[in-house]
Amino acid sequence: MSELRQDLATGDWVIIAPERLKGKSLQSKTNPPMTDRPAFEPSCPFCPANEERFPHVEVDCIAHPDAEAGSRWLVWGIENKYKIFKHHDSGPEGLAAFERDGPYARVIGQGAHELVIESPLHNRTFATMSPGEVEAVVAMYLRRFRALKQIPGSLLTIMFKNHGLRSGASQPHSHSQILSCRVVPNHLRYMLEEGTRYFDTNGVCVFCRMIEFELSDGSRVVYQNERFVAYAPFAQPTPYEVHIFPKVHDSLFEDMSDEEAADFADCLRATMKKLYVALSNPDFNLILRNPPHHLARVPFYHWHLRVVPHLCGAGGFERGSRMTVNLVVPEDTARELREATAD
Numbered sequence: 001m002s003e004l005r006q007d008l009a010t011g012d013w014v015i016i017a018p019e020r021l022k023g024k025s026l027q028s029k030t031n032p033p034m035t036d037r038p039a040f041e042p043s044c045p046f047c048p049a050n051e052e053r054f055p056h057v058e059v060d061c062i063a064h065p066d067a068e069a070g071s072r073w074l075v076w077g078i079e080n081k082y083k084i085f086k087h088h089d090s091g092p093e094g095l096a097a098f099e100r101d102g103p104y105a106r107v108i109g110q111g112a113h114e115l116v117i118e119s120p121l122h123n124r125t126f127a128t129m130s131p132g133e134v135e136a137v138v139a140m141y142l143r144r145f146r147a148l149k150q151i152p153g154s155l156l157t158i159m160f161k162n163h164g165l166r167s168g169a170s171q172p173h174s175h176s177q178i179l180s181c182r183v184v185p186n187h188l189r190y191m192l193e194e195g196t197r198y199f200d201t202n203g204v205c206v207f208c209r210m211i212e213f214e215l216s217d218g219s220r221v222v223y224q225n226e227r228f229v230a231y232a233p234f235a236q237p238t239p240y241e242v243h244i245f246p247k248v249h250d251s252l253f254e255d256m257s258d259e260e261a262a263d264f265a266d267c268l269r270a271t272m273k274k275l276y277v278a279l280s281n282p283d284f285n286l287i288l289r290n291p292p293h294h295l296a297r298v299p300f301y302h303w304h305l306r307v308v309p310h311l312c313g314a315g316g317f318e319r320g321s322r323m324t325v326n327l328v329v330p331e332d333t334a335r336e337l338r339e340a341t342a343d
């Protein structure tokens with residue numbers, strides 16, 4: 001028997017239908033461990049030894065603590081060569097108005113598009129990094145976030161990461177992407193509206209309410225430390241999806257203190273290690289859900305990170321109905337991940 005579950009934050013319905021999995025495998029193919037890959041790849045544009053062959057525009061860099069490591073950087077911030085949005089000079093007036101083409105709106109793709117190269121080693125990923133290495137990546141995320149926010153007229157900073165072919169990754173060397181963008185996507189506006197409505201009705205942030213319940217219930221918690229929790233959402237849209245939240249209300253990712261950043265890095269590393277172990281180095285996306293800049297420090301939105309493994313593709317039902325069918329039970333995935341090692 002399938003079950004429909006509603007996401008409290010978005011109003012979206014998800015169909016949990018584990019019987020559809022019977023006789024089939026959730027993962028059609030698993031990846032070999034990262035250690036099977038070479039630590040250096042001669043054709044990789046992000047391996048430090050290839051820097052002269054593939055020059056990049058550096059925007060930031062965290063120096064490598066080991067002078068003998070063969071890389072001057074531990075984490076590297078560069079401009080993306082293939083930008084979705086180009087750097088722009090919008091001038092003191094900010095952004096230009098949209099152009100009109102009959103009834104349609106159009107605007108030049110202004111913003112910024114940068115990459116964070118997370119390790120000098122070609123075969124490293126969060127799951128195989130040391131705690132200190134993940135902390136350095138988080139420090140770079142925060143530095144670039146705070147820098148891109150200063151771009152005049154930027155409305156939203158977007159951050160995501162692709163790992164593996166099914167996630168859309170084109171380069172296997174581990175990296176994240178940060179974009180500054182001058183429009184706010186509808187799904188985010190919708191979540192902000194739902195959050196506002198919930199706050200106006202109940203006087204509390206909808207995410208704080210869910211976090212409080214998940215911590216007391218425990219059945220969907222995957223990992224937690226003092227300041228962060230990772231749990232499988234009640235209406236888990238895709239198998240083994242995990243969301244990472246600060247436990248105390250905080251609307252903005254980039255407002256984190258050093259102590260919070262250390263706990264976030266710990267929660268991220270542990271979650272990624274558990275998925276890596278339980279699902280054999282799965283393809284995945286990380287998607288940050290941060291509000292647009294003009295809605296900073298609001299009581300009705302709570303930043304979080306979606307961790308979305310890619311085990312099986314969406315079918316026609318999902319594409320047609322815009323509802324997702326999850327072939328596993330969220331509580332089962334949380335139990336499996338809780339029991340997987342994070343060491």
Ligand SMILES: [Zn+2]
Nearest residue numbers: 044047122173
């Ligand atoms: Zn590489």
Ligand SMILES: [Zn+2]
Nearest residue numbers: 205208249302
């Ligand atoms: Zn909250």
